[in-house]
Amino acid sequence: MGRMPTPSPRPGRPGRPPRLSRAEIVTTARRIVDEEGVAKLTMRRLAREMDSTPMALYHHVRDKEELLLLLLEDFAAHAARPRLPDDPRERLLAAATAMRDLLTQCPWLVEVLTADDLLAPSALWYVEQVVDAAVDCGLTPEQAVRAYRSIWYYTAGELVVRAAAARRRAADARPTYRERVFADLDPAALPRLAALGPRWGELTAEDTYAAGLRALVDGLLPPHRTGAPPTDMDDRHDRQDREDRRDREDRQDREAGE
Amino acid sequence: MGRMPTPSPRPGRPGRPPRLSRAEIVTTARRIVDEEGVAKLTMRRLAREMDSTPMALYHHVRDKEELLLLLLEDFAAHAARPRLPDDPRERLLAAATAMRDLLTQCPWLVEVLTADDLLAPSALWYVEQVVDAAVDCGLTPEQAVRAYRSIWYYTAGELVVRAAAARRRAADARPTYRERVFADLDPAALPRLAALGPRWGELTAEDTYAAGLRALVDGLLPPHRTGAPPTDMDDRHDRQDREDRRDREDRQDREAGE
DNA sequence: ACCTGAACACCGTTCAAGT
DNA sequence: ACCTGAACACCGTTCAAGT
Secondary structure: OOOOOOOOOOOEEEEEEEOOOOHHHHHHHHHHHHHHHHHHOOOOHHHOOOOOHHHHHHHOOOHHHHHHHHHHHHHHHOOOOOOOOHHHHHHHHHHHHHHHHHHHHHHHHHHOOOOOOOOHHHHHHHHHHHHHHHOOOOOOOHHHHHHHHHHHHHHHHHHHHHHHHHHHHHOOOOHHHHHHHHHHOOOOOOOHHEEEHOHHHHHHHHOOHHHHHHHHHHHHHHOOEEEOOOOHHHHHHHHHHHHHHHHHHHHHHHHHHO | OOOOOOOOOOOOOOOOOOOOOOOOOOOOOHHHHHHOHHHHHHHHHHHHHHHOOOHHOOOOOOOOHHHHHHHHHHHHHHHOOOOOOOHHHHHHHHHHHHHHHHHHHOOOHHHHHHHOOOOHHHHHHHHHHHHHHHHHOOOOHHHHHHHHHHHHHHHHHHHHHHHHHHHHHHOOOOOOOOHHHHHOOOOOOOOHHHHHHHHHHHHHHHOOHHHHHHHHHHHHHOOOOOOOOHHHHHHHHHHHHHHHHHHHHHHHHHHOOO
């Protein structure tokens, strides 16, 4: 893991040469988180892992929150950005799904970034794609932002709920609590839930993110032509749109590669 | 606050008479949470507030998580259950909104209950209403559960995000971080977000829960007649449904009152 | 049966000092 | 400029003992 070299002490610089660097701190933090979960990532543990002291860390990051933000940055910067489809509605769905897939790999981050948005600069790429696709679907920029927010709520909720469920599964503290509750339901007071009974568990285990997202997007966007074969007009528009978009993406790729 | 009497020592019972009770623990816990936020609710603080010791609490609740679950129970049990509209779609919206309004009063609970569902028995009333309304809208029970899950993700996400934003506002640690990020955006890489610039802040402050919920529900339910005047057939069905439902609610009211 | 005291194994962060 | 040590003010929970 120690392949990241300690920054060489630049000869012209005064003072004691640094032993720690932000980059090493982030790498080590990420290893701890990947191997043992966010709960184990503490300033003290991180310092111990780096043969240093808690206070040395505070010379490189303001506080623990900044450390977590750096972790998100690192994650988003290294994630592969999928090539998105041309059709704006499909593009919107693909961008949201890509965002969700990225965060599924690091559900511990959700607590950090629920703040408002994916506020790490690199992560804003996903936001941009969703908003842009929504505008291409016919929404005004303002409507597109509102649509993005709904999608973000839905996505953040799915992540938080699934992360909590996974945590619970790992800890398997009273693994039958839900079953117990659902077994004791009063069919007179809660007929639907009582009738579902044990099936609730299976249904809750299903991955319904994609279906729910499609429903949400259907409701958010103006009605779209389904199944209707494209006319010449449509075709012409689509081709122009595609070219515009490809230009934009090429530009982005070049910038992302620097 | 000490209006809840210490349980009188039942004469027949052996052993030392209890000084603490679950009820008093919950009342005190809720006062702390209401006045100073969940972060301040610790076993030690709670014990101090009750002129007791941390360990005395462990005789009445298994651990801190059980304490938080008791708090949710308490909250849901005392919340007024709104009379829901008759039209199933409106009923679904109203039930989800009522659930959200309840939780908005105690956003600190969201972290606890994201587990899977509102797993406190009293809170399941809201789940029942949403699932039942979804079935009345024409979904199968399975589809209704999936629809509920999407709505719960959306609702939980909204709560988590807004709670985090509020926390941040209260702490107002670097209040301009988002503004700084949005000011530094590269318009070539993120044209939509850069163009929105400062408007992002205002748009994010809007309460768009209701609009997003309607969109989601539109997408989840089979298409519904909008604006079309009801036929005689519809009318007859609706009247029957209304009667069924009123029966059911009356039964619930009686049971809730016990 | 119910409560207490002391202890264990932790936290994030500040402050004053060292090299 | 960068790092250290000791300290502050906390956590949740366990264990053994007291009434």
